[in-house]
Amino acid sequence: MAWNEPGGGGKQHDPWSGGGRRGGGGNGNGGGGNNNQGPPDLDEALKKFQDKLNRMLGGRGKRGGGGNGGGGGGKRSVFALPGLLAIIVLAIWAASGFYLVDQSERGVVLRFGKFEQIVNPGLQWNPPIIDDVRMVNVTGVRSVSQTKSMLTRDENIVKVDISAQYQVADPRDYALNVRTPDLSIENALDSALRQVVGGTDMDEILTSGRALLADTVSTRLQTYLDSYGLGVRILAINIESTSAPDAVQDAFDDVIKAREDRQRLINDAIGYANAIIPEAQGQAQRLIEQAQGYRESVVAKAQGESNRFNSLLTEYRQAPQVMRDRMYLDTMTEVLSNTSKVLIDINKSSPLMVLPLDKLNRGNASGADSQQDVNVTPSLIEQLRNNSAGSSNSSQTSGIRREGRQ
Secondary structure, three states: OOOOOOOOOOOOOOOOOOOOOOOOOOOOOOOOOOOOOOOOOHHHHHHHHHHHHHHHOOOOOOOOOOOOOOOOOOOOOOOHHHHHHHHHHHHHHHHOOEEEEOOOEEEEEEEOOEEEEEEOOEEEEOOOOOEEEEEEEOOOOEEEEEEEEEEOOOOOEEEEEEEEEEEEOOHHHHHHOOOOHHHHHHHHHHHHHHHHHOOOOHHHHHOOOHHHHHHHHHHHHHHHHHHHOOOEEEEEEEEEEEEOOHHHHHHHHHHHHHHHHHHHHHHHHHHHHHHHHHHHHHHHHHHHHHHHHHHHHHHHHHHHHHHHHHHHHHHHHHOHHHHHHHHHHHHHHHHHOOOOOEEEOOOOOOOEEEOOHHHHHHHHHOOOOOOOOOOOOHHHHHHHHHHHHHHHHOOOOOOOOOOOOO
């Protein structure tokens, strides 16, 4: 509803008019001085804005009062409105060209479909529609996994659960060379895995060959991806599990258990051998050293006996009789020193074997020095004493030879 009521002889009925304008003319524009202290008229302000906009566009603006004022403006330009619209569209187009590249991303810029550059993280601007920017995450670790059943070299079926972790190394190749990089990596992983498993026996895949299998698949997969120009780098290949088909799984578990038991027994045998062999080698070395010592002692003793015999031979040639008697005495001394019996020469008769008198009593008490049991009677002791006394008084007796240990 308008605040200024039309008609009424120029009376103002807005609440801020303070009684309205008064003055002559009666044409509704106040006639007299401008003593209105109220706010501006919104309808009038809107009309003025429309007039200014029309004049900018080359149209005619309203002039004078009463709504029928004449006055012509310039001719309307046919390019004014399209130009204004073009400016607005250009401003919107330019503003839409700003974008933000995250720290973990790189922007691949295509201009009219052709590679232009790679932009780094930060606030960037490229002309919209002309340039196409594709964001590629270069720090995130991506992964692809699959579970496949395949044929081994020994014509057995094995089920392998494998996963590959990779990272984008070249954002341009990753974004432009292949339409679906993830699908290409998955297919390349399947091809590499089948190639490696097809050249390996089932026992190696199920037991000790899993680590070697992962390394070989990683090398082959990286070769495939480099030949594709995919721009990714393989970080790790994980063999999650390898198993036989479900129908024969129990039998393979028994085989694996038997193989582990065999390896355990082999390890025990190796440990026992490592403990026994050094001891046997030590004993062998000790026997060898003892034999060498015995050999050296025997050789030295033989050489000493030979030198002694040569010395005796020299002396024997100089005095044969003396050496003969000396050798006889030495021999008898050596022989009789090992027995407790005594030989007594009485009246040049045949020798009489007697026992030493000083050891008989002790031999009866302890028997420690006796080589055999001896029965000594008083008559025998008396006879020995008489024979000994008689031989000492006889002038014909050449002497008594007594030798042996007392």
